[in-house]
Amino acid sequence: MMKGKMVGLTLAAGLLILGALAFGYDRSEFMFLDEIRPGMTGIGKTVVADDVISEFNVDVLGVIDEPGDKSDFIVVRVSGEAIGRAGGIAQGMSGSPVYIDGKLIGALSRAAAWSKALTPIGLVTPIETMLPVLDEVKENVASTPSPDAVLPGVRLVDGFTPPSPAAVAAAPDTIFAWPVATPLLVSGLSGRALSALMDGPGAEPKGLIDSFLPLKFDLDPRGLSAYNLRLNPLSGGTTAPGQGTSPLVPGGGLGVALATGDVTIGALGTVTYRDGNAVIGFGHPFLTNGVSDFPLTTVHIYDTIKAYDASFKIGTLGEEVGAILADRMTAIGGRLGRSSHLVDLSLGVHDADNGATNSLRIDLVDEPRIMWYLILASGLQAIDSSLDRIGQGTVEVNYQILGDGMPKPLERHDLFLSTQDVAVYPPWQLANIVAFLQYNDFQDPKITRIAASMQVTKELKAIHINHLELDSDSYSPGDTIHYTVELQTYQGENRTVEGEIKIPDNLDAYSIDYITVRAYGGPRPLESGENPREFHSLEELIDAIEDLPSYDTLTVELFAPDPYSPYLDALQGIDKVRQDFTGYFLYDSREVQAYLYPAEQTPEKEK
Secondary structure (H helix, E strand, O other): OOEEEEOOOOOOOOOOOOOOEEOOEEHHHEOOHHHOOOOOEEEEEEEEEOOEEEEEEEEEEEEEOOOOOOOOEEEEEEEOHHHHHHOOOOEOOOOEEEEEOOEEEEEEEEEEEEOOEEEEEEEEEEHHHHHHHHHHHOOOOOOOOOHHHEOOOOEEEEOOOOOOHHHHHOOOOEEEEEEOOEEEEEEOOOHHHHHHHHHOOOOOOOOOHHHOOOOOOOOOOOHHHHHOEEEOOOOOOEOOOOOOOOOOOOOOEEEEEEEEEOOEEEEEEEEEEEEOOEEEEOOOOOOOOEEEEEEEEEEEEEEEEOOOOOOEEEEEEEEEEEEEEEEOOOOEEEEEOOOOOEEEEEEEEEEOOOOOEEEEEEEEEOOHHHHHHHHHHHHHHHHHHHHOOOOOEEEEEEEEEEEOOOOOOEEEEEEEEEOOOHHHHHHHHHHHHHHHHHOOOOOOOOEEEEEEEEEEEOOOOEEEEEEEEEOOOEEOOOOEEEEEEEEEEOOOOEEEEEEEEEOOOOOOOOOOOEEEEEEEEOOOOOOOOOOOOOOOOHHHHHHHHHHOOOOOEEEEEEEEEOOOOOOOOOEEEEEEEEEEOOOOEEEOEEEEEEEEOOHHHOOOOOO
């Protein structure tokens, strides 16, 4: 969504002095907003190809002045061989340092369009607003533009995408700006796994754990593209051994890793400034994550590709050399020599039809907002690459999740069946379980390892619940119900299951005149007479996730009306009996009602 901004008014002489020092930084190294004047010229630095830092020309057009300081920008015209070769301001250039008279004024962070400037123009995030991020990662500088530098009567529209030429031409007093999208480098994902990562997976399959447990979390349905991350169409994986990388100096490349291993996902930008082991870059947020813990990597830049909509750098992530610790509106900041906490994701898939086995091992960043997408996409890739098909089948899954903040490991077994697309169920279920843990109300699980082993067959291994029969049509509290369940395997044999369930002695037959017995497969939703389950600890939540029956479990459950509910059909579960049919998906349900009488009024039961 775009937002309009009215900016500064008059051209007036004057200079606001900040003093020789600004919050501990030597002013001789920087040029702050109060010194910027239209007509000043300088240079920018960035890598266009082969990890060589190139310079481009910069001409200052003026300053955008907004309330506060995080929406102030320096408007510049860019030119030169590097800009021509790159096809303008390219994705991956964000963070490119800009200098006037050898002093750093900030980072190129946005491309822009203005009908009064036909050559490429961009917005520079002032260095004053970026230095607090450097302070944050090192263990505030005021931003006050000079009045005579402010562009008079110019309106800024700061959006997410380039405007149409017609919109630019129709608004001569408006500068349209958009962040230089952060190119996302992805390898190891393809097809719908890649689409699910970037654009969201679409509709959730029915019958997963979040339909039955009272926990909710919000996810942006647009995938990682919602964070202004744009998939690099020529992404590489990691830098090959012996291959050079861009130097971690102003103008050099800067990488942020989200996943490494058999799947590599990371972002590419430019270093703006380095102070010892502390670096800042991008000139805009990455995920706007605030306090962060992402691997900081070197990068190798092959080249910059011209494109009609937006040029982009192509490259690969290098080795991890530090950690990104701050992700703010004006910059990201990291520290060399630090390591990030990563989560070990292990996925194994066995195709029972042809005996093929495939596995993926990936290290993921521990960031709940995006881990859901990373797990889902990786899981889809593992299954699709193993099966080499999309369609029907039955899949058995065993999950294990460990964490330093978890009172015990979480272990769960699931079975899913689909006549259309069986592959979507296990990774989606796993992503939901992890999200439940990460968004629990009690404590940080500090997840260290996530493992899932899956066995898939094209065969529809299903059992239909055909019939349920009780040994009587009337009972009293304390009686034992004997039941018989008739089952039918898919295109196979009939089976019969017999069992018993006792009616509690304290069930009030004076208030309740009937009971219901139901046979069903898998979990069930709450009845209208039941309250959502309450949790008081992470351990209780883990128990609930483990205890929720899978679809290869047959449950015979006794229900009774809720005498205190205003709804006549409000039921509540009283007791249940479960039986496992490992490897078979039980579907449909059957239920039988019987009268309930006080013991002294019970009619003679049918023999």
